[in-house]
Amino acid sequence: MKTDELVTLLAASGAPADPFVIARRFAIAIGWGAFGSALLMALLLGVRPDIRAAVQWPMFWIKLVFALLLVGAGLFASLRLARPGASLTRLPAALAGPVVAIWLLAVYALATAEPAMRAELIFGRTWRSCPSNIIVLSVPAFVAIFWAMRGLAPTRLRLAGAGAGLLAGAVGASVYALHCPELAAPFIGVWYVAGILAVTTFGALVGPWALRW
16 A cells, blocks of 8 residues: 555544543543542541641641642643643643742741740641651552553653642642641651652652553
């Protein structure tokens, strides 16, 4: 068969591309990843025992919304980076918005606190375990999101890995927020960001290998 005939045959028999394939793969990945992270949290850590009281405190919701906004930023990045040529012009604002907001709140909290209390606002009681717990709880989401990304067509593999890592880290942080006893904005702005950044960095490192196609 000649090349022209083959091209004509492929063009005539090709089915239209599914416009929702990317969204569907990521919906499946986030759903299963969040379920796995929640199950891991329940087995290893458990929900904070005073959760019924905690949901009445504004800082509990600020912490959770901060993590969920980063889930949104990670999803936006991953959806864009899963296909070639997509624009990333809005990504810096989507990513910086939640981080800058929690940092501004942290600066206000530190500025208005007694000097002797500032270290406690930053370190709390769990600063040693917070980033590592976020990393561990991110593992199911990390695997699921890389599965979704690998089945698509990323071309900027390091950036795509970072976007997938950001999304996984934010999912892990969102789940961890249901266990974490800390509510101070400086703590969240340092240690939650550190945990999510570690997963993002790992995603960037393994992206060129794990997402190669």
